[in-house]
Amino acid sequence: MxxxxxxxxxxxxxxxxxxxxxxxxxxxxxxxxxxxxxxxxxxxxxxxxxxxxxxxxxxxxxxxxxxxCYPCFISLAQCDRCMMAPETCHFHQGTCRDEQWAQQVCFRDHIVYLANSSGVKVGITRATQVPTRWLDQGASQALAIARTANRRLAGLLEDTLRQCLADKTNWRALLKGEAAEVDLLAVLAEVRDTLQQPLQALQDQYPDELHWLLESVWQVAYxxxxxxxxxxxxxxxxxxxxxxxxxxxxxxxxxxxxxxxxxxxxxxxxxxxxxxx
Structure with a gap:
């Protein structure tokens, strides 16, 4: 070749x-x-x-x-800690590294999802990155469960769902075989029932920015x-x-x-x- x-x-x-x-x-x-x-x-x-x-x-x-490089790592907005932990977004405090970049990236619709790669996890991604994000993570199944108006709110929802769900992929398990198929709709229903009060509180706080989705399960083979x-x-x-x-x-x-x-x-x-x- x-x-x-x-x-x-x-x-x-x-x-x-x-x-x-x-x-x-x-x-x-x-x-x-x-x-x-x-x-x-x-x-x-x-x-x-x-x-x-x-x-x-x-x-x-x-x-x-x-x-x-290190200078870019400590100065660029896309390298800030809040990109890995979006619930810690500090834009509203006036300390964002690059407000123009944030407006273009963080203040766009985001998707909160469930994915099955090495087991069920919760994650977030920009709406434009579906299904790229799922493929990058090696998910064999995924389910978009909510759409938010910005990255910080997606992080707050993810942080709430972490009370019941993992947010990391076990990369060794990912590479040892196909993940067993899971009923993601049933998982979502159980989690929403368990976390009914904190999820409702988040919905009440952001009624126009948080929307639950009714989607079918996405699947792919590798x-x-x-x-x-x-x-x-x-x-x-x-x-x-x-x-x-x-x-x-x-x-x-x-x-x-x-x-x-x-x-x-x-x-x-x-x-x-x-x-x-």
């Missing part, structure tokens, strides 16, 4: 006509090869010893927050030929060259017969990739 070289980005994932996730490797912000046809073939990824900040382009010895019995994780910082037979893709992970690697973690690393040779 040949060799490609460039700055790594997260895998591009779309849902094909048959309901299977279709993967493309992305270098220099461009998809360079569709990976699904190469499952079962050799693949080699070689880190070239260069990392360039995906925001400013500055050379950096260490990547922060999946692809940023192109995995074989799951590992023991999960070994590759890391470019420790082992610059990663190679093996490509067994499949799930979430942002490549599954090789020698171990797994989360490509999103190494965004902004310059790599050379050979597939099928």
């Amino acid at each position: 040949g060799t490609f070289e460039g700055q790594l980005s997260k895998l591009q994932i779309q849902v094909g006509d048959g309901g299977e996730a279709q993967y493309s490797l992305v270098l220099d912000d461009q998809p360079v090869v569709t990976l699904n046809p190469h499952v079962g073939e050799p693949i080699r990824l070689s880190y070239q010893g260069q990392i360039q900040c995906q925001h400013c382009g500055r050379a950096t010895k260490k990547s922060y927050s999946q692809g940023f 192109p995995v030929q074989q799951y590992p019995t023991k999960v070994v994780s590759h890391n470019f910082d420790k082992t610059p060259e990663v190679s093996g037979r490509l067994l499949g893709m799930k979430g942002q992970y490549l599954i090789l017969d020698t171990g797994v690697i989360n490509l999103r973690k190494f965004s902004a690393y310059r790599v050379a990739v050979s597939v099928g040779t």
Whole structure:
């Protein structure tokens, strides 16, 4: 197939006509090869010893927050703690790192959802990122349960639902096999019944900004030929060259017969990739 070289980005994932996730490797912000046809073939990824900040382009010895240099990490709004914990949003306190960016990103409709990847979890994402967010997390099922007018409110709802639900994916369980199918509608009904009072209080506080949804369950299959019995994780910082037979893709992970690697973690690393040779 040949060799490609460039700055790594997260895998591009779309849902094909048959309901299977279709993967493309992305270098220099461009998809360079569709990976699904190469499952079962050799693949080699070689880190070239260069990392360039995906925001400013500055050379950096260490990547922060999946692809940023340290100055950008401590100054950009998209790297602030509230992006990981949106209920801690401090825009209303006048201390947002970039109010214009927040208006474009945080003050847009967000979706609160249930997803089944390694078990049922609750999460949030911008409405425009459905189903991309679910694919990135390796969810085999997902259910959009509410729409909010901004990111902070989505975080407050997620924080309430965390009383009954996990908000993290067990990545090792994710990569050991298909998650058992779950009745997400039944899970939602049980959670809403259990948390009736705090959920109603949130609804009363934000009557025009929080809307519960009546959606069908979304499902997808991942192109995995074989799951590992023991999960070994590759890391470019420790082992610059990663190679093996490509067994499949799930979430942002490549599954090789020698171990797994989360490509999103190494965004902004310059790599050379050979597939099928």
